[in-house]
Amino acid sequence: MSTPKDSLETAAYEGSRVERSTREVEDLAKGEYKYGWTTDIETDTFPKGLNEDIIRAISARKQEPEWMLEWRLKAYRNWLRMDEPTWAKVHYEKPDFQDLRYYSAPKARKGPKSLDEVDPKLLETFAKLGIPLDERKLLAGVAVDAVFDSVSVATTHKEILGKRGIIFCPISEALREHPELVQKYIGSVVPTGDNFYAALNSAVFSDGSFVYVPKGVKCPMDLSTYFRINASETGQFERTLIIADEGAEVSYLEGCTAPMRDENQLHAAVVELIAHKDATIRYATVQNWYAGDEQGRGGIFNFVTKRGKCEGANSHISWTQVETGSAITWKYPSCLLMGDNSVGEFYSVALTRNMQQADTGTKMTHLGRNTRSTIISKTISAGRSDNSYRGLVRVMPKAENSRNYTQCDSLLLGDQCGANTFPYIDVRNTSARVEHEASTSKISEDQLFYCQSRGIGPEDAISMVVNGFCKEVFDHLPMEFAVEASRLLSVSLEGSVG
Amino acid sequence: MRGQAVPTTTTEAPVFDLTREHFLRDMRRLAETPAPVWLKKLRMDGETLFAGTAFPHTKMEEWRETNLAPLVETPYYSMTGLPRHTLAGFDTAPCRVDGWINLVFVDGFFDAAVSDASLLPYGAHAGSLAQAMTGPAEKIVQKHLGSCLGKRSAYTALNTAFIQDGPFLYVPQGVELDRPVNFICIATERQENVAAHYRGLFVLDAMARATVAVTCISMGAGGNHFDNVVEEVVIGDGAALTRCEIIDAGATGRRLCTTETRQGRDSRLESFSITLGGAIVRNQLCVMLDGPGAEAHLNGLYLNAEAGLVDNNLHLTHAATNCTSRIAYKGVLDGTSRSVFTGRVLVVPHAQKTDSVQLNNNLILSDTARVETRPQLEIYADDVKCTHGATVGPPPPEIVFYFRSRGVDEKTARGMLTYGFAEDLAGRIPDPALRQKVDGIIYRRFSPGING
Numbered sequence: 001m002s003t004p005k006d007s008l009e010t011a012a013y014e015g016s017r018v019e020r021s022t023r024e025v026e027d028l029a030k031g032e033y034k035y036g037w038t039t040d041i042e043t044d045t046f047p048k049g050l051n052e053d054i055i056r057a058i059s060a061r062k063q064e065p066e067w068m069l070e071w072r073l074k075a076y077r078n079w080l081r082m083d084e085p086t087w088a089k090v091h092y093e094k095p096d097f098q099d100l101r102y103y104s105a106p107k108a109r110k111g112p113k114s115l116d117e118v119d120p121k122l123l124e125t126f127a128k129l130g131i132p133l134d135e136r137k138l139l140a141g142v143a144v145d146a147v148f149d150s151v152s153v154a155t156t157h158k159e160i161l162g163k164r165g166i167i168f169c170p171i172s173e174a175l176r177e178h179p180e181l182v183q184k185y186i187g188s189v190v191p192t193g194d195n196f197y198a199a200l201n202s203a204v205f206s207d208g209s210f211v212y213v214p215k216g217v218k219c220p221m222d223l224s225t226y227f228r229i230n231a232s233e234t235g236q237f238e239r240t241l242i243i244a245d246e247g248a249e250v251s252y253l254e255g256c257t258a259p260m261r262d263e264n265q266l267h268a269a270v271v272e273l274i275a276h277k278d279a280t281i282r283y284a285t286v287q288n289w290y291a292g293d294e295q296g297r298g299g300i301f302n303f304v305t306k307r308g309k310c311e312g313a314n315s316h317i318s319w320t321q322v323e324t325g326s327a328i329t330w331k332y333p334s335c336l337l338m339g340d341n342s343v344g345e346f347y348s349v350a351l352t353r354n355m356q357q358a359d360t361g362t363k364m365t366h367l368g369r370n371t372r373s374t375i376i377s378k379t380i381s382a383g384r385s386d387n388s389y390r391g392l393v394r395v396m397p398k399a400e401n402s403r404n405y406t407q408c409d410s411l412l413l414g415d416q417c418g419a420n421t422f423p424y425i426d427v428r429n430t431s432a433r434v435e436h437e438a439s440t441s442k443i444s445e446d447q448l449f450y451c452q453s454r455g456i457g458p459e460d461a462i463s464m465v466v467n468g469f470c471k472e473v474f475d476h477l478p479m480e481f482a483v484e485a486s487r488l489l490s491v492s493l494e495g496s497v498g
Numbered sequence: 499m500r501g502q503a504v505p506t507t508t509t510e511a512p513v514f515d516l517t518r519e520h521f522l523r524d525m526r527r528l529a530e531t532p533a534p535v536w537l538k539k540l541r542m543d544g545e546t547l548f549a550g551t552a553f554p555h556t557k558m559e560e561w562r563e564t565n566l567a568p569l570v571e572t573p574y575y576s577m578t579g580l581p582r583h584t585l586a587g588f589d590t591a592p593c594r595v596d597g598w599i600n601l602v603f604v605d606g607f608f609d610a611a612v613s614d615a616s617l618l619p620y621g622a623h624a625g626s627l628a629q630a631m632t633g634p635a636e637k638i639v640q641k642h643l644g645s646c647l648g649k650r651s652a653y654t655a656l657n658t659a660f661i662q663d664g665p666f667l668y669v670p671q672g673v674e675l676d677r678p679v680n681f682i683c684i685a686t687e688r689q690e691n692v693a694a695h696y697r698g699l700f701v702l703d704a705m706a707r708a709t710v711a712v713t714c715i716s717m718g719a720g721g722n723h724f725d726n727v728v729e730e731v732v733i734g735d736g737a738a739l740t741r742c743e744i745i746d747a748g749a750t751g752r753r754l755c756t757t758e759t760r761q762g763r764d765s766r767l768e769s770f771s772i773t774l775g776g777a778i779v780r781n782q783l784c785v786m787l788d789g790p791g792a793e794a795h796l797n798g799l800y801l802n803a804e805a806g807l808v809d810n811n812l813h814l815t816h817a818a819t820n821c822t823s824r825i826a827y828k829g830v831l832d833g834t835s836r837s838v839f840t841g842r843v844l845v846v847p848h849a850q851k852t853d854s855v856q857l858n859n860n861l862i863l864s865d866t867a868r869v870e871t872r873p874q875l876e877i878y879a880d881d882v883k884c885t886h887g888a889t890v891g892p893p894p895p896e897i898v899f900y901f902r903s904r905g906v907d908e909k910t911a912r913g914m915l916t917y918g919f920a921e922d923l924a925g926r927i928p929d930p931a932l933r934q935k936v937d938g939i940i941y942r943r944f945s946p947g948i949n950g
Contacts, residue, residue, distance in 0.1 A: 087559045395890075397865060397866075410875075410877070412877065412879075412880035412882075413880070414880055415847065415848065415850070415878075415879055415880045415881070416847065416878075417878070417880070418876065418877060418878045419875070419877045420874070420875060420876040420877065421873075421874060421875040421886065422872065422874045423871075423872060423873060423874070423888065424870070424871075424872050425869070425870065425871040425872070425888055425890060426563075426868070426869070426870045426871075427860070427862060427868065427869045427870075427890040428865075428866075428867075428868045428869075429862075429865060430862050430863065430864060430865050430867070430892045431892055432862075432890065432891065433889075433890070433891040434888075434889065434890040434891065435887075435888075435889050436871075436873070436886075436887060436888040436889070437885070437886075437887050438873070438875060438885060438886045438887070439884065439885040440875055440877050440882060440883075440884040440885070441882065441883055441884075442880040442881055442882070
């Protein structure tokens with residue numbers, strides 16, 4: 001068995017061997033989701049539709065406590081009274097919520113037996129992204145247990161974490177083992193009636209992660225490594241709850257650079273972060289879900305509610321996101337800066353191509369004194385896509401001396417795409433200083449010419465310039481992920497640049 | 499089409515239906531008065547549009563922060579058939595600009611008795627829309643009236659349904675007006691539930707040049723009168739217009755104004771919008787850069803003293819190549835006042851070589867004032883240079899400290915800084931007489947601070 005470090009090196013070696021070819025990647029983009037992954041789930045699937053009985057059944061299946069069921073039902077009743085939001089700048093056919101299955105445990109899964117059976121082009125993409133070998137197997141849907149002992153790795157991590165009192169487990173497990181913690185915090189940042197999709201998620205959420213870092217503990221590792229091997233099947237209604245107690249520090253990485261297969265069209269996740277006094281939470285997302293084909297058929301609807309609460313003084317929440325997938329993205333990771341001197345940060349790269357539509361940004365609500373927030377958003381649009389930044393900075397009357405700096409830059413590749421910026425600034429305090437800057441431009445001809453005059457091909461040149469454009473954001477990702485994210489950007493751009 | 503503003507219809511409160519019924523009944527009264535056939539048809543179109551358009555409410559993205567509920571709930575009567583108010587000794591002198599042609603409109607109706615004679619050279623025409631519609635300029639009015647206005651809101655449709663009178667300016671091809679025109683619009687102390695819906699039309703043919711001012715003032719101290727104004731501005735190829743509006747709706751006045759501008763090739767618009775007060779004042783300025791090389795400079799200043807809400811809503815569309823736009827809006831907010839700024843710059847596909855800069859700076863003087871700013875970019879062309887910026891903050895404490903260290907007390911220092919902040923914009927007005935006038939207003943507003 002190879003260690004993750006070994007596999008990284010192997011991957012880097014293999015990645016360097018693979019020749020990049022635009023044509024192949026183009027074909028791949030057209031075809032990568034066709035290959036042999038049918039999930040054959042007959043057992044343990046609920047009928048289509050949503051009603052209180054379904055919710056009761058989900059709750060019963062997960063052996064949840066009574067209060068959790070009540071909480072879900074309350075959310076469901078809220079949801080019934082709500083309208084689907086229409087203010088975002090995305091156009092899509094509204095999902096029929098009665099035509100969805102709200103629970104299906106992935107039991108029997110037929111997949112390729114080994115990597116030899118997996119489409120070689122897909123493997124090539126993995127190699128380009130530099131994904132460790134073992135993870136490639138997992139991502140390609142190879143029956144993992146036979147070839148790769150994920151359990152032992154997971155167990156090792158669990159021991160390290162357990163020694164420090166850190167709880168990291170699926171939220172359904174947390175509900176059984178630490179119900180008091182879950183009950184105290186769930187819904188405290190995103191209430192059940194917060195918005196249409198959050199209410200739906202609260203009613204039917206399938207699973208997700210739960211993290212609790214006790215007082216004064218610094219989490220010794222990024223919670224990504226473990227997550228990537230362990231929690232790939234959380235379903236379409238994911239619920240994540242991360243709590244950093246006084247003085248704690250944790251870094252969490254969600255998602256994956258690899259193209260993820262998934263046949264659920266609608267994803268409505270909720271992520272809640274709670275940072276107590278002096279605590280720090282860093283949350284990074286890399287999202288590369290299926291974005292639909294060139295004509296905009298298919299693809300995932302990603303309607304996510306992410307919010308962090310800086311509850312205590314001097315707390316710090318930082319969101320970093322790299323969004324390249326999904327047909328429709330509707331996502332605004334936010335910070336409620338309640339504690340004095342708390343800090344909220346948002347760093348985002350959103351790339352859309354073909355017919356993708358993204359409406360993403362953040363909300364910074366300043367409530368405490370001396371609170372600070374920084375927003376750096378980089379959007380890149382190509383093809384016929386539409387990419388919007390939408391962000392709110394609100395300074396409430398008691399937020400003395402609060403400070404915000406926002407910078408939104410858009411890059412247009414092609415003349416059929418759209419780049420939009422919709423900032424909202426709402427200030428109710430005289431001592432607040434809020435600044436917003438935005439620019440939109442196309443890739444600089446001079447820079448491209450310079451690169452090409454030094455023998456760098458046009459595609460590599462564009463990829464270099466775009467990577468430079470996004471560097472400010474990548475700097476906030478954990479190291480290996482920054483490398484992967486920058487490769488992901490190059491792969492995504494290949495073939496989409498004229 | 500993508501990017502087009504579509505009025506969203508969502509469920510409304512029942513009281514809105516009552517108001518709508520009321521307005522539709524009121525339109526019947528106007529329909530009985532004699533008017534040219536084309537005008538009746540235009541009003542009819544407005545009525546049809548009004549009947550099918552929802553009243554603005556805060557669930558609509560565009561009206562999120564501007565709550566019109568008190569306005570919508572009041573069933574306003576139009577001026578049709580009601581006795582006209584007179585100025586009754588009201589002194590219009592402060593509104594006049596020396597050396598200009600000053601034309602006075604009372605509740606939207608032209609008052610020739612207090613206006614200057616508007617004899618203009620070379621077939622240019624300045625005066626009342628009602629007179630122009632029945633006079634030799636009828637063909638011009640017929641051609642342009644309603645040609646610019648898009649489907650903006652229920653109130654703009656209402657205005658079209660009630661078209662009767664308002665400011666009118668026509669400058670023929672190649673003519674330059676030797677004297678600027680000042681349209682003074684006075685809201686009298688009329689009954690509370692009487693609204694003035696007046697309509698302005700400004701037409702500049704190719705290569706024409708003109709400077710106009712629209713001064714809006716309310717006569718009475720109290721009374722929440724309501725003015726619902728639509729202005730259409732057509733700027734032909736190579737023409738240039740400098741337009742300045744000064745709005746003082748008093749402490750309790752309500753005013754909704756939509757100015758819709760269409761610019762031809764290589765034309766130039768320089769717009770100044772200065773809002774001095776009002777309970778609800780909304781200035782919507784929609785500019786369509788329709789010909790290559792057109793240029794628009796939109797400047798704004800809003801000085802909210804006590805309470806009140808000023809909503810500046812800009813829609814700037816780059817619909818042709820090589821167009822330039824500059825937006826600079828500045829606000830000073832005191833008391834419990836609120837400001838909403840929305841600057842939407844839309845660059846349509848193929849409007850390449852667009853150059854657009856947008857800035858909104860706000861100075862906030864009290865803890866109870868509130869600023870909402872939304873500078874927005876919507877871009878569908880790739881060879882463009884578009885930036886926007888927004889700031890909100892108090893007068894810089896370091897500079898106040900500098901003043902104090904040199905023996906200037908804090909109040910004066912803040913007054914001087916505020917005056918400097920606002921004056922910067924007034925200083926850009928090209929006409930010296932008007933610039934002096936606006937500067938005087940700003941100085942008086944902040945002089946209590948300056949004079950100690």
